[in-house]
Amino acid sequence: MPPSGRGRKTGRFKGRSGRRFKTLGPETGPCLEISLFSGYHPRMTVQDQSPCLTIPRWNQLSFLVHGFGLAGFGLRGLKSLWPGFAAVMTKQTHSDRVVFLDGPPDKEVKGDGLATDRSGLLLIVRTADCLPILLADERRRVIAALHCGWRGTVQRLAEKAVALLHGRYGCEPGGLLAAFGPCIGRYCYEVGQDVRDRFAEEGLPIEVFDIHPHREGKYLLDLQAANRFQLLRAGLDPGNMNFIGDCTHCEPRMSSYRRERDKAGRMLAFVGIKPF
Numbered sequence: 001m002p003p004s005g006r007g008r009k010t011g012r013f014k015g016r017s018g019r020r021f022k023t024l025g026p027e028t029g030p031c032l033e034i035s036l037f038s039g040y041h042p043r044m045t046v047q048d049q050s051p052c053l054t055i056p057r058w059n060q061l062s063f064l065v066h067g068f069g070l071a072g073f074g075l076r077g078l079k080s081l082w083p084g085f086a087a088v089m090t091k092q093t094h095s096d097r098v099v100f101l102d103g104p105p106d107k108e109v110k111g112d113g114l115a116t117d118r119s120g121l122l123l124i125v126r127t128a129d130c131l132p133i134l135l136a137d138e139r140r141r142v143i144a145a146l147h148c149g150w151r152g153t154v155q156r157l158a159e160k161a162v163a164l165l166h167g168r169y170g171c172e173p174g175g176l177l178a179a180f181g182p183c184i185g186r187y188c189y190e191v192g193q194d195v196r197d198r199f200a201e202e203g204l205p206i207e208v209f210d211i212h213p214h215r216e217g218k219y220l221l222d223l224q225a226a227n228r229f230q231l232l233r234a235g236l237d238p239g240n241m242n243f244i245g246d247c248t249h250c251e252p253r254m255s256s257y258r259r260e261r262d263k264a265g266r267m268l269a270f271v272g273i274k275p276f
């Protein structure tokens with residue numbers, strides 16, 4: 001069982017399906033529940049002084065570096081941590097566009113996905129509540145980084161990215177690893193009827209929405225589950241998906257647009273193929 005974190009009381013919360021979820025205590029609300037997925041759920045603890053969270057399984061991948069930076073960990077910190085890389089970011093527009101890179105771009109590119117099979121490029125997505133997803137194919141040595149808010153999700157960015165990686169690099173979906181970074185959790189992400197309607201129109205499962213317990217006409221969206229569904233449909237093995245379960249809205253060391261509004265910084269999720 002993962003550690004429950006920071007000495008807070010734990011409690012029991014009955015989820016919508018009747019399953020019992022172990023949760024952190026009332027200071028953070030019921031968002032940080034543990035048993036939604038079968039993947040590993042690293043937890044931050046007071047002992048953690050690293051500015052980045054990583055997935056233990058991905059730490060074993062010798063050909064790449066990866067991480068999910070906490071609030072305040074910026075480009076300067078990232079460059080000093082991995083000085084051998086060229087950092088690449090896009091102008092994120094909540095689209096389904098994936099940019100393929102053979103080298104550092106000479107001008108700003110627009111898109112919400114980055115992919116490469118070249119070493120020395122650090123692919124970066126910036127988030128504050130949206131979901132960052134990293135993809136890696138160990139056999140073909142291919143990586144990708146995706147920025148999945150609800151708009152990118154409803155445009156099926158994650159699902160399309162897997163098909164594009166197959167077409168461009170020959171990546172077999174069953175061999176792809178996916179690392180889900182921290183995002184706003186399923187008990188904090190309030191959305192309107194319009195968002196739920198868009199998912200239904202696109203043929204995406206509306207089971208990822210819960211009726212809001214207190215606000216009429218509002219729903220709660222499980223962004224991780226919505227994207228997990230897409231990756232499963234695209235052919236990924238559920239055992240190849242790992243998740244960082246912390247909720248950006250509940251965790252003060254993370255950036256949250258919903259909590260901080262215009263004052264919110266952006267957290268950096270990154271992956272790069274080692275040039276050495």
Ligand SMILES: [Zn+2]
Pocket residue numbers: 029031032184185186187188247248249250
């Ligand atoms: Zn939360």
